[in-house]
Amino acid sequence: MxxxxxxxxxxxxxxxxxxxxxxxxxxxxxxxxxxxxxxxxxxxxxxxxxxxxxxxxxxxxxxxxxxxLSSVSYSEKxxxxxxxxxxxxxxxxxxxxxxxxxxxxxxxxxxxxxxxxxxxxxxxxxxxxxxxxxxxEWPTVPQSTTRETYLEETRRHIEAVTAPNASVLVVGGGAVGIEMAAELKYVQPHVKVTLAHSRDKLLSAEPLPDSVKDCALELTQQGGVEVLLNHRLLRTTPIPSEKKDGATEEEAAAAYEVEFENGHRLKVTHVIMAVSRxxxxxxxxxxxxxxxxxxxxxxxxxxxxxxxxxxxxxxxxxxxxxxxxxxxxxxxxxxxxxxxxxxxxxxxxxxxxxxxxxxxxxxxxxxxxxxxPPMIGLAVGNTALAYGTDGMKHGRQIMEWYFEEDxxxxxxxxxxxxxxxxx
Incomplete structure (x- = not known):
């Protein structure tokens, strides 16, 4: 030995x-x-x-x-x-x-x-x-501590944000907000998805070139998400049932009226906060x-x-x-x-x-x-962008290389x- x-x-x-x-x-x-x-x-x-x-x-x-938080089958995986x-x-x-x-x-x-x-x-x-x-914090990640309760937590969320005539507002244009908005729209195309951000650029908190932030905006919009820049949330108010009389189907489905500091108002069925620190x-x-x-x-x-x-x-x-x-x-x-x-x-x-x-x-x-050094990989629906020491790349091939289908x-x-x- x-x-x-x-x-x-x-x-x-x-x-x-x-x-x-x-x-x-x-x-x-x-x-x-x-x-x-x-x-x-x-x-x-x-x-x-x-x-x-x-x-x-x-x-x-x-x-x-x-x-x-967008797909029941994926949440199980x-x-x-x-x-x-x-x-x-x-x-x-x-x-x-x-x-x-x-x-x-x-x-x-x-x-x-x-x-x-x-x-x-x-x-x-x-x-x-x-x-x-x-x-x-929720909804950046589920808060459950067991798989069983996690599946129930995600199921309830998915049912809420994908109901007929659903209109979802995602607040916060960082990486989490962008990916949540883009993924929801890609997986559930019938849902109207709006992304609101308080600054004039997405990814404003990250030490990234403006070209990366501009590309993130372009890809998000191309994915069907409406983006509202310079929109800082002021208040979210539940809509009483009596105010829905005579409303269109979409208006009747709305559960909240959202007001921004610039005076813009929006009616949505669900608000997802993606700005927690x-x-x-x-x-x-x-x-x-x-x-x-x-x-x-x-x-x-x-x-x-x-x-x-x-x-x-x-x-x-x-x-x-x-x-x-x-x-x-x-x-x-x-x-x-x-x-x-x-x-x-x-x-x-x-x-x-x-x-x-x-x-x-x-x-x-x-x-x-x-x-x-600062680097990022960002999935935006069916496409992605990547930035690192060799510069920026984006497109569906980048999605395949960095994220595949899951x-x-x-x-x-x-x-x-x-x-x-x-x-």
Whole structure:
């Protein structure tokens, strides 16, 4: 038996390296899968024990929300319960349906609130990965925590916005608002869809060239969505039944009268707010690990920034939308960062094994992320635009390359390798 094999054997199934991952979406699952791959070497497999904690009972394809809220058949596909993810059906991987209330970095102990009654319990770990992302409000994402209630939540929404004579106002011309409006119109062409934005350009909050914002407007309009720029919502008022006497069929169906600050009024059956500000779900981490806005401070290795108030920062990682890093928040970045975190944890495990061997201890060879320039992929009905370091591209071929027919579900599933690792 080699010295490393002997060291690994000392870390038996009864004493594995314990890894706690908070968040079971793109970044968290990518970290788990890549760590598993590196530890499952044929010669000297390293015993690990991975626990993934998530408020949902399954993997939800977040970027598919616009389609999940427009199509019943797609909503059934977009949420996969964790027990049905092939690559993670192993005795050394377990899922906890719940949330974290506190991470004690010094003791390496996390307090978990298990659903449904949020009973608190403590769990020890050797390595921790924060990947819980941002807190997004309805209807940016469904708010359900189980697949069963999610399907009912999306079904009710779809029935409401696709009824006969439906007219839907989407408020907010960011990426979420554009995709929600365009996807609804594409999947349900009989619905009259209007997108209202308070500024003179769509995507106004993003650090993108005007050419990208103008292209987004053009594609949205070509998809049949009426776009109202410089329209800031003032109030939404329910329409009493008695005011519908003598109205046309479309007017009688209207449930709300919407008024904008410029005086424009509109009657619609449904209003979808796509302007809520998402906030990091980082409250369980020590305050010293966070920036003023709540985003997690990390090094290029994705380890927490070292601080006297953050003990054991080297063994604590954070990935995905919740970290303070350059660039627009994207699922591609989250998966990429999760891969890096998993590989870097493996490097630290190898270093620990070398320490047990008693030989010369070399520093880990870490993977590092670089500053990310602004880039975006935007699905607009049956077409898409993409912008990055090589400029802007748009059209139906871009839709196929970046999203295929399912808003990227298969692409992300295969990229993380949730269907299984290759032999």
């Amino acid at each position: 080699t010295s490393q094999a002997a060291a690994a054997a000392a870390r038996s199934a009864a004493n594995p390296y314990r890894v706690l991952i908070a968040g079971g979406c793109y970044g968290g699952l990518a970290a788990a899968v890549n760590l598993i791959e590196k530890c499952d070497t044929i010669e000297n497999p390293i015993p690990i024990d991975i626990t993934i904690v998530d408020e949902r009972d399954g993997y939800y394809h977040l970027i598919g929300s616009p389609l999940a 977009a949420w996969v319960v964790f027990k049905d993810i092939p690559v993670l059906q192993r005795p050394d991987v377990r899922f906890v349906h719940g949330s974290l209330s506190k991470v004690d970095c010094e003791r390496k102990v996390a307090t978990i609130l298990e659903f449904p009654d949020r009973t608190p319990r403590e769990q020890s770990y050797d390595f921790f990965v924060a990947a819980t992302g941002l807190r997004r 998402s906030v990091p779900t980082s409250g369980y981490l020590p305050p010293a690990a966070l920036a003023d806005d709540g985003y997690v401070l990390v090094r290029p290795t994705l380890q927490l920034q070292p601080s006297v108030h953050v003990p054991n920062a080297d063994t604590h990682f954070a990935v995905g939308d919740m970290i303070s890093w350059t660039g627009i928040k994207r699922c591609g970045s989250a998966m990429y960062q999760g891969l890096h975190a998993g590989r870097n944890i493996h490097q630290m495990i190898l270093q620990d094994l070398r320490r047990v061997e008693g030989g010369e201890i070399e520093p880990p060879v870490f993977m590092e992320i670089s500053p990310t 808003l990227g579900f298969r692409i992300c599933w295969d990229h993380i390798r949730l269907g299984g690792l290759k032999a």
